[in-house]
Amino acid sequence: MTITPRPLRALAALLLIGLLLAACAHAPRQAAAPALPDPVILISLDGFHPDYLQRGLSPTLQRLADTGVLAAWMNPSYPSLTFPNHYTLVTGLRPDRHGIVHNTMFDPALGSFGLSLRGAVEDGRWWGGEPIWVTARRQGLRTATMFWPGSEAEIAGLRPHEWFRFSPQPTPAERVDTLLAWLDRPEPDWPRFMTLYFEHVDTAGHDFGPHAPQTDAAIAAVDAALARLLDGLRARGLEGRVNLIITSDHGMAEVSSERVILLDDHLPREAARILTLGEVVGLSPQPGHEAEVEAALLGRHAHFACWRREQLPPRWHYGRHPRIPAIVCQADEGWKLLTRAALERAGGRVKPGAHGFDPEAPSMRALFLAHGPAFAQGVELPPFDNVHVYPLLAHLLGITAADCDGDLAVLVPALRSAHGTQAVLPGQSCSSCGSTRR
Incomplete structure (x- = not known):
């Protein structure tokens, strides 16, 4: 048996180590997985006017506002109705561009659209643009919606990874618990974009009026749901890791049966096809009646x-x-346009609360509040249009926004980066700062 002398054995070992190190140095490096963004929760308090914060019924919202970002108000898009504005919030497109131009619509190729027409609501052909959950899915992020107009349809071939058909049955607490259960999964399986939707303030505002005790009770109920959400995040150690954006689609105005205009007094019923009634009336003259209808209606009336x-x-x-x-x-503001037949179907009375008025009407103002690690503390924003929320969502998620009518620069003052306390995401810039609330 040949025994290699010790010095030669040591030299061979050193040569072998050198060869291994050289091979490692030239081996292709495996790219590190990109860091996932902090989860973003977009919450809608349907029909919640920003002045409701001043009623002393929403301590959770007030605490978030005091330690986060609060806009004086947010301007809804026209028309100030539920479906058009919820879809604007998640696409950054005005209704005139994304195609949800009213809660009730007619399309020659698709037929009729209405809130209760499930076939239409779930038909992606109605929904233009690219909602944020599609933007995020295309760029590799998980998404989940606990109700949101548009999330029930397959848009551009995609839905959120998890979604629900709208039902008023789940309580606010049950909706919150559904979202928290998503965050009980292993962190790589978390949805990075989530929604919560609460219709309760809007429903009470319609049925009883914006100043009714029942509306106050609904404000308190959704605030309690938000407290449950914050408690759940805190219990999971996520209080400082989740960005919350709390919005509404519009406010609410007082109306009454004494402030009803009957279209029958201005136009023969057979002269036009009436598609929508209420605050926003849409109609198309019947063939041969165009001049008659225009002469009767165009312009200013009482x-x-x-x-x-x-x-x-x-x-x-x-x-x-x-x-x-x-x-x-x-x-x-405060008036309704109806036909006699529609008023009779309503028993001669109208509900005491309504929206759909000019977005510049003070009663139509919407809520915007933001809180979380990406946001500055104690900042008040001037009023802005709701089209700017979508590019903010894209920024928070670290994804490239689709074409939209919004501009991230409008909401940069809401970010910590605008105040020198957090770096902006790659490709973004900061140009201005918001005013600190006193």
């Missing part, structure tokens, strides 16, 4: 005004989409 769709006020950014009827009439 408590309402009408326009051809191409001549609507430019500030509404509305009138180009083919689903918008040929003539649009807008009731003044």
Whole structure:
């Protein structure tokens, strides 16, 4: 047996180690997995006017506002209705562009659309643009929605990873618990974008009026649900890791049966096809009645005004989409436009709360509140349009936003980065700072 001398054995070992180190140095390095963003929860308190914060019924919201970001108010898009504005919040497109131009619509190719028409609500052909859950899925993030208009349809071939058909049956607490259960999974399986939707304040505002005790009770109920959410995040050690954006789609105005305008007094019923009634009336003249209808309706009247769709006020950014009827009439704040038949079906009475008025009406103002590790503390934002929420969501998720009408620069003052306390995401910049609330 040949025995290698000890010095030669040592030299061979050193050579072998050197060869291994050289091989490792030239081996291709496996790229590290990109860091996942902090979860973002977008919450809608439907019909919640920002002035409701001043009623002393929402301590959780007030605490979040005091230690986060609160806008003086957020301007809804026209028309100030539920489906158009919820979909604007998640696409950054005005209704005139994303195609949900009213809660009730008609499309020659698709037929009728309404809140209770499940086939239409779940048909992605109605829903234009790219909602944030589609943007996020395309870029590798998990998404989940606990109700949101548009989330029940397959849009551009995608839905959220998890979604639910809307039902009023789940209580606010049950909705919160569903979301918290998503965060009980292993961290790689968390949805990075989630929604919560609460219709309770809107329902009470319609049924009883914006100043009714029942509306106050609904405010307190959704605030308690938010407290449950915060407690659940705290119990999971996530209080400082989740970004919350709390919004509403519009406010609520007082209306009454004494402030009803009957279209029958202005126009023979057979002269036009009426598609929508209430605060925003959309109608199309029957063939041969165009001149008659326009002569009767166009222009200013007592408590309402009408326009051809191409001549609507430019500030509404509305009138180009083919689903918008040929003539649009807008009731003044606090008034309704109905037919006698519609009023009779309602028993001669109208509910005491309504929305759908000019977005510039103070009663239509919406809520915007943000809190979490990405946001500054104690900052008040000036009023802004709701189209700017979508690019903010994309920024928080670290994804590239789709084409939209919003501009991240409007909400940069809400971010910690704008105040020198946190680096901005790659590709983003900070140009201004918000005012600190006193």
